[in-house]
Amino acid sequence: MAGRRFPPIGCLIPFEAAARLGSMSAAARELGISQPAISRHLQMLEADLGQPLFYRNRRGLTLTTAGNEYRHAVSLGLDHIAAATLALRAQTGEQTIRLATNFGFAQQWLMPRLTRLRAAFPTLAFRLMTSDDDDVFDTSECDIAIRFGTGHWPGWQVSDLFSEEVFPVCAPAYLDERPHLKASRPGGPRLEVTDLLSEKLLHMDTANADWLDWGDWLRLHHVAPPAARPQMLYSTYPLVLQAILGGEGIGLGWRGLVDDLLRSGSLVQLAPGLKRPQYGYFITYRRSHPAERLLHKIAAWLVAEARLQAAAGEISLGTESIGR
Template identity: 30%
Template sequence: MQLPIKAILVFHAAARAGSIARAAEELSVTPSAVSQQIQVLEVQLGVALLTKAGRGIALTEAGERYFSMISGQMESIEQATATLRGFRSVTTLTVRATPTLSNKWLLPRLGHFLDRHPDLELRLDGTNEPTDFNQELVDIELRHGDGRWPGLYVESIAEEQFYPVCSPDYAAANSLRPEEVLGHRLIHSVKSQAQWNSWFPLAGVTPEERWPRVLFDRSHMAIDAAVRGMGIALESTLMMDEELQRGRLICPVISPPEVRISTQWIVCPRDHLRQKKVRLFLEWLRTERDIWQAAYPSGAIPR
């Protein structure tokens, strides 16, 4: 029996992409051509490899086993082909992340990842819009939210601590009682999961109906406003890590209540976890997360 090389290549691309449409785009063919080649392979093998799952596809049990068996060989073929062409293979990893996480936490660390994996070309897409993995060529997303997205692989990046912070030129560390915060302009990040109106009851404070405030729709803007001495912000140690480490932000409140929330999540179709480039990125991300967490043990207040 002649080995259906073309059909195997098309199946591998579709299984790796988790989508007929994405595989078609990658291979520069029509979606119907991809479906036809997969049907050819299924007839040859005598088993169903793919099944519909909503607007996308999913591997059957036989498809899972077959994809697992051929993936290593396919990567070897790709590397060998690139070598004989006389150039180093370049693989693009597309990561989508919120603007604040991209600017404040990922960017200062990304150089370590790129230095370790020079064969990877990284594209960082900074947006709050959630990814439609059936339509968009995104490998992995770092998403803000509550972690409830059925049908996707979801993992918390870290449990963050939220504290009042300001520039040391605005107020000294450990200089204000919680109720005295109300006498200052409060900086709000309107999309944050930790808000001043929830913090006050935890601090045993009953605020007036209104207090001086300024509002931003991005946490990185609220953090920068606090650094510039515009007031006191309620922000996450994850997002303001660099400012805390450099002493540009401090906690001015005596014994503030501890607020711990997971707001940032690793999100992708489970199929993507088979991709080597995704696994490498997640291994690096978890290592960086562990290093970061060691600097903020439970109850530690940034001073």
């Protein structure tokens, strides 16, 4: 354009991400490109401007005075572009909220509430995206990500949904065939964790290192896991639940995900829940998102649903809090 000299336009988004996150690797994860590519974009932009924008050290990136001023201008421009894009899409009825979460949460918690969610926001369309790889949420084009973890995701606004509580569950049919386990129900002898070692334990091939598996759950109870490798690994939590409901064995149940199955009698909780208060499910969306106000309303609606679920009452044998 006459009278204007623009920088390399393709460098601006990598610059904004690196400046906001303070890390080339974090910017690479968010944008779905390699760290060397981020570095090349930053070098190209600095060469074009004729001065450094960052101090580089082992801890990451720190903006220079010029870099901080430039970040403000670039962020403002990108925010205006994003807001204008969102407004135009809304005019054509194409305002779609992309909602991402893992398979288990999507099936057990979110799907039963989708009808009410759509009714609460009738002018919106929702696209549900599922993955058990949490890193995908950082690089995908999702607007809201419901994640499991500790609640620490730099660059994301985070709302607490519910904390983690995990306990062994089985189908009534499995319990009926094992009188020694049935006797451990309330009113009978307490089930010892070591009693589970002789049972068929159903395992998920976990994609998220923060999720508890049987080995973790047993070790947190100071019990050594069985030495034998599982004969079967299920790739998603819905598949594990299907096997449990089919009476194939005992699996781990998460409070919030299996509550309806417990209340209906489809599943039976065998032992008190183990709580790790530092872990849980969180609603997240990127800070400075052009639809931030709208996403805040959706997040508040989801949090209210979780509070209603808690107020409805939980079937529980008690809990035991264990730290890492």
